[in-house]
Amino acid sequence: MSWCLKCNIGYEDHVKKCPSCQGKLVNNPETEKGEDITKLCNVASLQDAHMIKSLLGASNIPVLFKSKGSGEYLQIIAGANYQGFDIYVPVSSLNEAREIMTKADEDIPMEDVENVEADMEAVQLNALDTNVKQRNRLMLYIIFILFIGIPLVSAFIWYIMNMMDNKL
Numbered sequence: 001m002s003w004c005l006k007c008n009i010g011y012e013d014h015v016k017k018c019p020s021c022q023g024k025l026v027n028n029p030e031t032e033k034g035e036d037i038t039k040l041c042n043v044a045s046l047q048d049a050h051m052i053k054s055l056l057g058a059s060n061i062p063v064l065f066k067s068k069g070s071g072e073y074l075q076i077i078a079g080a081n082y083q084g085f086d087i088y089v090p091v092s093s094l095n096e097a098r099e100i101m102t103k104a105d106e107d108i109p110m111e112d113v114e115n116v117e118a119d120m121e122a123v124q125l126n127a128l129d130t131n132v133k134q135r136n137r138l139m140l141y142i143i144f145i146l147f148i149g150i151p152l153v154s155a156f157i158w159y160i161m162n163m164m165d166n167k168l
């Protein structure tokens with residue numbers, strides 16, 4: 001396995017130069033502390049790999065990627081590396097890294113996303129409901145004025161006129 005320690009990306013043995021920075025690749029990769037590394041997981045895209053790197057980097061865990069096949073060039077051209085990226089961490093940090101990854105998953109559970117969407121739908125339905133209720137109330141007012149208000153006013157006017165007629 002050939003590694004670019006500058007980019008923290010590993011390539012197949014036959015790759016001699018880092019496709020990203022043109023730097024020299026070294027064999028038998030070691031982290032800054034000179035510890036042995038072990039595979040943590042595999043991710044589909046370089047974006048995911050960088051996300052994990054920054055996530056673990058916040059806890060001072062060094063992260064190395066290994067891209068398979070044509071390396072990062074394929075990733076950039078095709079948008080996703082067919083075989084993905086293997087993520088490596090120091091053996092001594094493996095358990096901590098796994099805990100961080102598990103915790104990160106819990107922080108953004110898919111359930112919550114669905115709940116938020118369901119809430120949004122409920123709010124929209126409520127707004128629709130309120131609109132319908134307001135329209136119904138307006139119709140009630142119109143019906144009230146047409147069938148009760150107008151005859152009542154007419155009857156009152158007729159009554160007044162009758163009174164005046166009687167006086168005259």
Ligand SMILES: [Zn+2]
Binds near residue numbers: 005007021
């Ligand atoms: Zn490089």
